[in-house]
Amino acid sequence: MELRQLEYFMAVCEEMHFSRASEKLCTTQSNLSQQIKLLENELGVPLFDRMGKRIALTDAGKVLLDQSRHVFSHIAYARDAIAEMKDMQGGSITIGVLPGDADLLFNALLVQFHHTYPKLSLSVIETTKIIEQVAAGTIDIGVTTTPSPDERFTVVPLFHEEFALAVRSDHPLAEKGKVAFEQLRDMKMVMFPPDHQVRQLIGHYCLQAGFRLQPHIETTTLSSLLSLVEQGIGACVLPRLLLESLGKKEIAVVSLVNPTPSQDICIVYRSDKYVGFAARAFMDTLTRYIQAAKELTGV
Incomplete structure (x- = not known):
């Protein structure tokens, strides 16, 4: 044969x-x-x-x-x-991230990674179909919510992500350290559209609390949501680590409790695919970057 x-x-x-x-x-x-x-x-x-x-x-x-x-x-x-x-220091890698996560994970990280590994080529793609694209081989590594167990993939836990309420700094809730999740029912909200992963997560928590989220404005871009909050158009539920790392003076971060929306974020790649130098270097850099961000913000 x-x-x-x-x-x-x-x-x-x-x-x-x-x-x-x-x-x-x-x-x-x-x-x-x-x-x-x-x-x-x-x-x-x-x-x-x-x-x-x-x-x-x-x-x-x-x-x-x-x-x-x-x-x-x-x-x-x-x-x-x-x-x-x-060529131990060369190579290329394609990373898949959920829409909006690039703002949290990759703006400063890309610069840091390039300075450390100038010979490596890195491509970052925002997609809602990370697992499918990792399986197909169109992306090398995915940064996403922890998937169901599947022997085709290797999953590396990255961090536990909690969500908080972002309001304008002069909002009545800005001085409060926390607010019950149920209070979102009567608040004027601006959010990602229904097909966005974050919106679906928050929508799930809303249904468990007995109500549906009905935002006044929906937009696909994180920068637009932050701008709407800064202008006092509405409040928004976003990852706490993101809000704390941005450090915008015009936005106050209020904890959501009873319950606190959260999810586990991981790195995922195909188990049968060779993990080259570029992939190992990226995963190591990302892990250290997230740890440093958590220590800096106290999240």
Whole structure:
């Protein structure tokens, strides 16, 4: 059994069509068919059911496809590891973050990371589909809420994120250290739209408290929300670490209690993917950055 035969086999599985697979592989259809036939002869079982112009995987074919994916995954892992040995300080990495989190995690961090690792290329993408994109390989590392257990992913706890109420500094609640979550029911609010992860989290807590949040203004950008709070248009529920680290004099941070909305934030990446120097450097820098921010703000 040769790797090229497995490569041909996987191409046919992806296309489910010999002609299209041969075009993709830049080979002739007759050569492709011959290699698949040799593979079937060696294994002693048919890999495809041939039904006229249509084909379908047999049970044996499904087993081989699953194992072939593992084989090529290990080969890619080895290639990445060897390539890294050639240039220990180089490389690139794509990070996925939830919309709005870049303002908390990455503005100052990007500058710090670049100064420490000037040869590394870093790309930050805001997305609501972090887990799906990590699985697909379109992003290398995700910074997101802790997902359900899944053997495909490695999860590294980052920090426990609590939410607080942001109000204008002259708001009646500004002098209070805390306010009951239930009081949001009657407050004039400005929030992210319903499809935003933060809005969904706060909406869940509202439903548990017996009411629905009905903001006067909704916007997708964090800067707009902060500006609306500064102008006294409404209050907003945002991560406490974010509000404390921004340190805006025009905005007072009031604790929400009974309950305090919170969530766990983690780093997630594919378990079968080689974690290169760039990824390790980023995760280490991010972990230290969050710890320093927590110590600075006392959160």
